[in-house]
Amino acid sequence: MTASDLLDLLGPGAGGWGVALLRAALVTFSLALSGFAVGAVLGGVTVFARLAGGRAAAYAARAYITVFRGVPDLLTIYLLYFGGSAGLTAIGRFFGAQGFIGVPAFGTGVAALGIIAGAYQAEVYRGAYLAIQRGEIDAALAFGMQRGTLLRRIVVPQILRHAIPGLGNVWQLVLKDSALISVTGLVELMREAELGAGSTHEPFAFYACAALLYLAIAASTGSLIRRAERHSLRGVRFG
């Protein structure tokens, strides 16, 4: 295969897969971003339940974290893909809806990534909370701050600052995990590469191309995160 063949194959022209691959990369990016956002909500709720909830809530939070960090993400995705609709259908029946309720593949993917990311993010937030100097909270209380103000002014901003490096790791994890959503048939970057490799019999070119696109997304978002980290650390004294 010559370089010009390769250009035809992966280029934007007719019969070329270039546009399709880029569009699939966009699906991958939005899938990962939505999954990460859902994970942020779930992670936040979980860490609240674990640190401030009652005994049962803390227990449920720990179980959630342990299970979804210990079970292969591929299994979680399968389970949600096949189990998710069945569950929703049952809930729908309960409220009087008839027939099946199907979740679109993108929605299932976002939910699966969100549940996995939530388990990891909960741990990141917990670590960040524990890193807050106890004295800061005592000082705030001594000033007569109320619980809400304390959370808003002292706790949450610091959690976010301490959490940035950890969240960066979770983001990279979610981005790479999004490749597993390909098993549900959603045409994201991995699936598009598989389709291309299968139908053109040029697996090397397609998987290399997919790898480069993932790398590009990972690298560009990674540098954004490092920037955010530097920004958050302005005014922090070291040593």
Added chain:
Amino acid sequence: MNRLTQFAAVVALTLAAVPFVPRGWADDKPTSAVIGTEGAYAPWNFTDAGGKPVGFEMDLATDLCGRMKIKCSFVLQDFDGLIPALQVGKFDVIMAAMFITDKRLEVINFTRPYAIDPSGFAVAKDSPLAKAGLTGTLDLGDAATTGPVIDKMKALLKGKTIGVQAATKHLDFVKQNFADVATIREYKTTQEHDLDLAAGRLDAIFAQRTTLAATLAKPEFSAYAVAGPGFVKGVFGRGTGAGIRKKDEALLAMFNDAIGAAIADGTIKKLSIQWLKSDVTPP
């Protein structure tokens, strides 16, 4: 406990916020159908450069939906997940070169067959099986004739590695007859076992004749050929049909009528010759 309920409520709301699509019909006459297919089984169903499903079954489905005057859309799903996904309502119909067999009929319904296509091996042209000159079509229901041929093929495939698609009747067939002499590898798609045949990791692949022919037409398979007889019936059941949930009886009846009409007016023959290069119209 109050906090736990709050927690549960938030989780439930988050999950419910995921957009869902209720079907436009319940038990009466269907007005739309989502068709699940594999999209990796050329030329029956595969995807073009944009990931859009195309092929014999897509054209047939479009024709059938036109006859039934319902709106149809396609969803892609790996073959091994098709039946579970149908059952949980990911789509309403399977059209993915799926054989109508008793075991599958225990869990879902099938329409009448819209195609009958024998299955066989593809091997290197210089391999013993290719040189043996076994041809024709064998009815697996007739053990007296097929038994000796399969025994002969066993000797020819001894020690070889055979690639088959997972969760298919092809896999069942190869396991039943060649597991004791050959190594069997399971692949998620036929495209993947094609890649491994070309790479030389496999000595033989087993699939439907029409899809083998499409694979072997590609230049990198010039050293390979279809070999041995084609097999029908028996484990391969009553041909290829569309899978439908047991409770969707109205939809099943509509599909049966439409398929009957498409057989009668020659549409299936026309599409089959166009895509599969041979006539697979059932009698």
Added chain:
Amino acid sequence: MIDLDFMAEAFRRLIQGVPLTLELAALSVSLGLAIALVCAMALHYGHRGLTWPIRAYVTAFRGTPLLVQIFFTYYGLGQFRPELQALGLWGFFREPFWCAILALTLNTGAYGTEIIRGALQSVPYGQIEAARACGMTRWLVYRRILLPIALRLALPSYGNEIILMVKGTSLTSIITLLEVTSIAQQLTSETFRAIEVFVCAGAIYLAMNFVVTRIIGSIEYRLSAHLRAAPDLVALPAGGGSA
């Protein structure tokens, strides 16, 4: 609703995949650790000719999904059979097992490099200065001071990495290896009961990872004896009556 007989049968089938899963995880984690140690030490040593290729390797494998790496190693490199045969490497790349080991090892090697590099950096400088002051050679400092402290510091993160690898082996189901996830898929396609089967498989992985967590935890405990609070002296039998 829940069919216990079926679950038991599913467990029995799924357990048969555990040896392969463990073999894949153990082999790739130990080979990956060797790669990680060498690469991390080379980065720490800091010669430019060495750091550049190692950085590229680490970035490439941490920045792409393991699934892509497995597909690339298996199908992508499979395209170059004549070239690999000429190099005498085809025997290795022909087997899905070795392709899986290669992809998993390179993956965990890249993550391990970052973990150990970070740990080497966190070794308090005073320790190294003290060792130098005692007249230790560079290599002796590595062997006696830097590496032991760094490995202990790296242990919690490395434990997480091992768990990620146990989970990662599930992806090799895609290149025809019959490990736990692959058997789960077989069972699903035979019985069409996806949820029960995947719940059973999940429980098996959870059990494996529980054992890994416990082993790492106990190693960590033994290696950190000097960091634990001293035994409560008051609780000891008081002698001489001076309380």
